[in-house]
Amino acid sequence: MTKSFKLVIPAERSERLQYMRRMFPQAIGAPLSEDWRGGRQEAQKRINTVDVDAYGRNRNFLNGSVSRLSPYFRHGCITLKEASDNVRGRYGVQAETFVQELAWRDYWRRVWYQLGNGIFSDIEDPKVALGDKLMPDFIRQGITGLPCMDGIIRDLTLEGYVHNHGRMWFAAYVVHWLKVDWREAADWFENYLLDGDKASNHLSWQWVASLFSSKPYYFNKESLSRFTGDKYCANCKVTCPFDASYEQLKEQLFSSAAAAPAKAHRVIMPERISLSTHRAVAIFVHDEMLSSAHPLLRRSMPKIFVFDDILHGKWPLKRLQFVADCLSELQDVETWIGDTGTILKERGVGQVFTQDTPNQQVKALLEPFNTQWLPETKFAETEVSEKRLKRFSRYWEKVGVEFFGEKQ
Ligand SMILES: Cc1cc2nc3c(=O)[nH]c(=O)nc-3n(C[C@H](O)[C@H](O)[C@H](O)COP(=O)(O)OP(=O)(O)OC[C@H]3O[C@@H](n4cnc5c(N)ncnc54)[C@H](O)[C@@H]3O)c2cc1C
Structure with a gap:
């Protein structure tokens, strides 16, 4: 068990970054770059400058006007x-594409x-044959020999941020071309992200793999070259595995062996610890509620x-x-x-207030305490049936109406 101690996080930024490096000597990866200052103030700056018109036109391009807000949403x-109120207030119905992306x-x-x-x-x-290979070392080391994939791995490991299209290409390459077990790849990928989120990450990998969608996602050189502005392809000297039509790729990637059978995934859960007999009451601030405007943080x-x-044991230093x-x-x-359990008990805590979360690891950590799970702020009030939740399009058919009315 890790020995507990209290941190005194310095107010001055550069001292703070160095302090975290000293406190977490085992944390992997590069330090946080200047572009990514955490916190609500920076999140507000970013949402106030989102240009939804440009976003609608060019969000799929690597240099498009995306918001880079995901780490801020992820940590609350x-x-x-x-975000949706902000852009709808500024742009009205023109904000639909951006709000639809928030909806994902x-x-x-x-x-x-x-x-x-x-x-x-x-x-x-799966709708196509999937593989169950281990992640090759050349992926972990970012030396696939393909400038595009190496570039994506560099963005991931150095910056902790990859454009959505880059994430889709990378996941498709790993799952469909290399036939790696998606779960191993998803875990590895998430460990480097600043916005690492179990649902957005694992479910996107399942979507690419065709485990939560009606067909697999894959791409070809023409598409990658277009949306990267030829950034990687212009000087690429290797025989490109993506240089083919969609029909040829379909034949090449999916015509062989039957789909691998489904396997269960292991999730590390905390050991059960005994119920707290203490009486003190505390707010447990978890990593999805880091906002100075959070209603729970106003309680004394x-x-x-x-x-x-x-x-957080696998989180990179920058995160x-x-x-x-x-x-x-x-x-x-x-x-x-x-x-967590030991610290709360040593502080005499028996009852905890916190924000609800689907994260079962957080739930298990707080099991020994009398915990009040207060609902998180809803994006939309519309309830969606289990059946509709099977596909985004069916979910959006219902939820989109709340924001933009019925389609004519
Ligand atoms: C394989 C794979 C793994 C991913 N892993 C994560 C992850 O761990 N954490 C994460 O937050 N997102 C993940 N995504 C979704 C998406 O790539 C990122 O949310 C997005 O790229 C963040 O950049 P942005 O803030 O500039 O997005 P913008 O395009 O500016 O979108 C605004 C916001 O909408 C939300 N959003 C947009 N697209 C998606 C999407 N497809 N899925 C979920 N939310 C979306 C995000 O919160 C984003 O911040 C993953 C996608 C793929 C294909």
Whole structure:
């Protein structure tokens, strides 16, 4: 068990980043770059400058006007509702494409609430043959020999951010060309992301693989070259595995062996610890609620955040630094490293208030306590049936109406 101790996060940024490096010597990857200051203030700047017109035109291009807000949503610095209210207030119905993209996050999250740890295993039968190979070292080291894939891996490991199209290409390459087990690849990928989110990540990998969609996602050189502005292809000297028509690729990638049978995925859950007999009441601040505007943080009770190995043990240094930025904007939040159950008990806590989450690991950590799970701010009020949750289009058919009315 990790020894617990309290952190004193410096107010000054460069000191803060160095402090986190010292406190987490085992954390992998490069430090947080200047472009990614964590916290609500930065999130608000970003949402105020989103240009939904440009977004609608060029979001699929690598250099398109995307918001780069995902790490801020993931850590609760800003809610999807705030973002949707902001852009609809500024642009009205023209904001539809952007709001629809926000809705993908809400959609995956609803599926996570519905399926719990089921999102880590095949949700449906695959529609094409999938492989179960281990992740090759050349992927981990970013030396695939393909400038496009190496570039994506560089973005991932150095910056912790990859454009959505890059994520789709990479996942398709790993799952369909290399026939790697999607679950191993998804776990590895998430470990480097600043916005690493179990639902958006694992369910997107399942979507690419055809385990939560009606067909596999794949791409060809022509498409990659167009949406990257020829960034990688212009000087590429290798024999390109993507240089073919969709028909040829379909034949090449999917015509062989039958689909591999579904396998279960192992999720590391905390050991069960005995019920707390203490009486103190505290707010447990988890890593999805790091906003100074969070209603729970206004309550006058001790507020406790814990960097716990169960949740954060595999996070890269840059993400821990991003979270430290977020925490530095919150008032009176005690920050600890160690085992959540032990720390809360040592603080005499028996009852906990916190924000609800579909994350079963957080739920298990708080099991020994009398925990009140307060609902998170909803993106949309519309309820969606289990059946509709099977596909985004069916979900959006219902939810989109709440924002933009019935389609004529
Ligand atoms: C294989 C794969 C893995 C992914 N892993 C993650 C992950 O761990 N965490 C994560 O937040 N997103 C993940 N995504 C979704 C998406 O790629 C990112 O949310 C998006 O690229 C973030 O960049 P942005 O903020 O500039 O997005 P923008 O295009 O500006 O979109 C605005 C917001 O809408 C939401 N959004 C847009 N597209 C999606 C989408 N397809 N799925 C879910 N939400 C979306 C995000 O919250 C995003 O911040 C993954 C996608 C794929 C294909």
